[in-house]
Amino acid sequence: MTTLVKPRTLFISLSLLCVLAIWLSLALGPVSLPLIDTLRAALRLIGLPIAPDGLEQAELILGQIRLPRTLLGLAVGGVLALSGVAMQGLFRNPLADPGLVGVSSGAALGAAIAIVGGSAFGGLPESFGPYLLSICAFLGGLGVTALVYRLGRRNGQTNVATMLLAGIALTALAGSAVGLFTYLADDATLRTLTFWNLGSLNGASYSRLWPLLLVTAGVALWLPRRAKALNALLLGESEAGHLGINVEGLKRELVFCTALGVGAAVAAAGMIGFVGLVVPHLVRLLAGPDHRVLLPASVLAGASLLLFADLVARLALAPAELPIGIVTAFIGAPFFLFLLIRRPA
Amino acid sequence: MRLRTRVVALCVGLLASHQAAAAELPQRWVSAGGAVSEWVSALGGEAKLVGVDTTSQHPESLKALPSIGYQRQLSAEGILSLRPQILVGTEEMGPPPVLSQIRNAGVQVELFSAQPDVAALQGNLQHLGQLLGAEDQASQALKVYQQQLDQQKVRITEAQLKQKAPGVLLLIGNAGGKPLIAGKDTAADWLLQRAGGHNLATHTGYKPFSNESLASLNPEVLVFADRALTGDAARAALFKENPILSSTRAAKDGRVLELDPTLLVGGLGPRLPEALKKLSDGFYPGATGQ
Numbered sequence: 082m083t084t085l086v087k088p089r090t091l092f093i094s095l096s097l098l099c100v101l102a103i104w105l106s107l108a109l110g111p112v113s114l115p116l117i118d119t120l121r122a123a124l125r126l127i128g129l130p131i132a133p134d135g136l137e138q139a140e141l142i143l144g145q146i147r148l149p150r151t152l153l154g155l156a157v158g159g160v161l162a163l164s165g166v167a168m169q170g171l172f173r174n175p176l177a178d179p180g181l182v183g184v185s186s187g188a189a190l191g192a193a194i195a196i197v198g199g200s201a202f203g204g205l206p207e208s209f210g211p212y213l214l215s216i217c218a219f220l221g222g223l224g225v226t227a228l229v230y231r232l233g234r235r236n237g238q239t240n241v242a243t244m245l246l247a248g249i250a251l252t253a254l255a256g257s258a259v260g261l262f263t264y265l266a267d268d269a270t271l272r273t274l275t276f277w278n279l280g281s282l283n284g285a286s287y288s289r290l291w292p293l294l295l296v297t298a299g300v301a302l303w304l305p306r307r308a309k310a311l312n313a314l315l316l317g318e319s320e321a322g323h324l325g326i327n328v329e330g331l332k333r334e335l336v337f338c339t340a341l342g343v344g345a346a347v348a349a350a351g352m353i354g355f356v357g358l359v360v361p362h363l364v365r366l367l368a369g370p371d372h373r374v375l376l377p378a379s380v381l382a383g384a385s386l387l388l389f390a391d392l393v394a395r396l397a398l399a400p401a402e403l404p405i406g407i408v409t410a411f412i413g414a415p416f417f418l419f420l421l422i423r424r425p426a
Numbered sequence: 427m428r429l430r431t432r433v434v435a436l437c438v439g440l441l442a443s444h445q446a447a448a449a450e451l452p453q454r455w456v457s458a459g460g461a462v463s464e465w466v467s468a469l470g471g472e473a474k475l476v477g478v479d480t481t482s483q484h485p486e487s488l489k490a491l492p493s494i495g496y497q498r499q500l501s502a503e504g505i506l507s508l509r510p511q512i513l514v515g516t517e518e519m520g521p522p523p524v525l526s527q528i529r530n531a532g533v534q535v536e537l538f539s540a541q542p543d544v545a546a547l548q549g550n551l552q553h554l555g556q557l558l559g560a561e562d563q564a565s566q567a568l569k570v571y572q573q574q575l576d577q578q579k580v581r582i583t584e585a586q587l588k589q590k591a592p593g594v595l596l597l598i599g600n601a602g603g604k605p606l607i608a609g610k611d612t613a614a615d616w617l618l619q620r621a622g623g624h625n626l627a628t629h630t631g632y633k634p635f636s637n638e639s640l641a642s643l644n645p646e647v648l649v650f651a652d653r654a655l656t657g658d659a660a661r662a663a664l665f666k667e668n669p670i671l672s673s674t675r676a677a678k679d680g681r682v683l684e685l686d687p688t689l690l691v692g693g694l695g696p697r698l699p700e701a702l703k704k705l706s707d708g709f710y711p712g713a714t715g716q
Contacts, residue, residue: 110503110507146506268632273498281499284521400508
């Protein structure tokens with residue numbers, strides 16, 4: 082298959098794009114800081130000895146608001162895109178997205194339990210309360226995915242088709258449970274639930290960031306090591322087996338990485354659709370299906386897309402803010418269509 | 427001569443200290459929460475507001491201010507870009523990490539109770555009065571409010587001597603969709619009780635109704651709390667769509683009342699006594715206001 086761009090060009094341009102996204106994400110916001118202040122505050126944050134006069138506000142906004150938010154965006158975008166590649170590789174189907182193995186619906190169920198039933202867990206220790214939603218979402222995603230995986234296994238073999246159908250069934254089941262919680266919810270919790278389903282990078286703080294950064298780094302370092310195996314899997318399961326790939330082990334790793342990555346991303350930022358489905362597609366349209374390129378390039382592309390979407394989310398209605406889930410699809414989908422139409426026949 | 431300099435010095439000193447006290451009060455306010463914003467305006471602080479959230483709909487003039495979004499989904503940087511000195515809102519305001527970011531930026535964050543009871547209101551008004559430098563106005567407002575509520579209570583007791591409390595249902599909902607009925611443990615239920623109505627709904631929260639149960643409840647009065655259901659045309663359309671609704675006693679007798687839905691969020695607001703009076707006038711026609 083011919084590709085639009087050479088891998089080297091792709092990596093260079095995506096890296097530049099990502100750096101640009103990071104810079105804009107740090108430099109722009111509802112509070113307009115002079116560029117020079119942003120620069121000086123950034124240098125101070127790195128630890129360079131720069132006079133702090135008149136920098137308090139810039140430093141605070143950069144260090145406490147924009148930097149954690151940017152890191153969160155990078156991690157969420159990267160890990161969602163990676164999970165998308167893993168799922169599309171596993172199901173050998175470009176329509177697959179991380180939701181297929183139930184991680185998103187499981188996380189939504191966990192979140193609904195935490196939001197609607199939160200007050201019922203009255204006796205929780207004070208310091209645990211703020212993290213209840215994240216923990217429930219993460220565990221929900223992990224739990225439902227584990228169940229889907231378990232249902233897909235028979236006689237020590239994982240049947241991908243069974244897993245897919247089990248995923249659909251459990252997604253429907255979790256969906257109806259979320260519906261029940263929606264019915265039980267009062268007005269205020271209902272709105273919280275709705276907003277959670279649209280995702281947001283708002284209110285990012287370092288304490289919530291570290292677990293996600295660790296997971297993302299782990300997944301981003303681990304999955305590219307399986308690039309060749311994923312390439313072999315494209316030929317078919319038995320073919321990959323004949324090529325000496327441990328197909329069962331590979332499937333387990335892919336499902337585990339997806340559950341872990343998407344679970345952590347959703348726990349930190351709520352549901353953000355579209356990135357996991359379309360970013361791998363975008364990269365494939367540009368550079369072909371070789372996973373050695375696809376995996377790392379998707380991380381960069383996903384992270385950049387999410388940062389740009391977040392810029393729109395926080396600037397479009399300032400001082401109010403749009404949920405990012407609205408924006409990712411709103412700018413991503415037309416761009417995807419554009420590439421689809423322009424694609425060489 | 428000496429005395430004069432002393433007097434001048436004293437005057438200057440007094441003036442300066444007075445100004446210093448005034449300067450310590452926050453001058454740029456952002457308010458999240460409908461009732462809180464209304465009270466800020468009622469206590470003469472509207473000129474100090476530089477931004478409000480989407481639940482702050484009254485007085486009308488607040489809609490011209492920059493909107494900081496929904497009170498539970500505030501954005502730290504967005505609010506900081508308005509350079510406020512204080513952010514006020516109810517305990518529904520959030521999310522918590524954003525509030526702590528705003529606090530860290532040196533903005534005073536003050537939370538008020540959203541509980542619909544007079545004790546909470548008293549605390550809220552005192553606190554607001556201090557922050558606005560309008561303690562007297564605040565205590566005056568509270569007194570008037572208390573009186574109005576007391577009068578309301580008297581009015582209801584008197585009316586109920588002559589007439590049984592009517593069975594009421596309160597409907598909220600979005601345009602065109604099926605309306606929801608307010609049950610127990612809702613602000614709407616609280617309001618209906620204070621207005622002397624007997625809420626026929628026995629469920630908790632706001633739930634969609636089944637036609638059958640509606641027919642069996644057969645309310646004497648219907649109250650619509652919906653921005654989309656104001657006006658006779660909209661109501662006629664709703665009745666046309668729900669024949670059961672139009673076969674109720676309330677619809678036949680034309681006892682259909684309206685309630686501003688913004689009264690149902692964020693605690694006791696300044697327009698509440700007025701709204702209660704209007705409701706009870708509708709509940710007890712001829713029995714009140716004499």
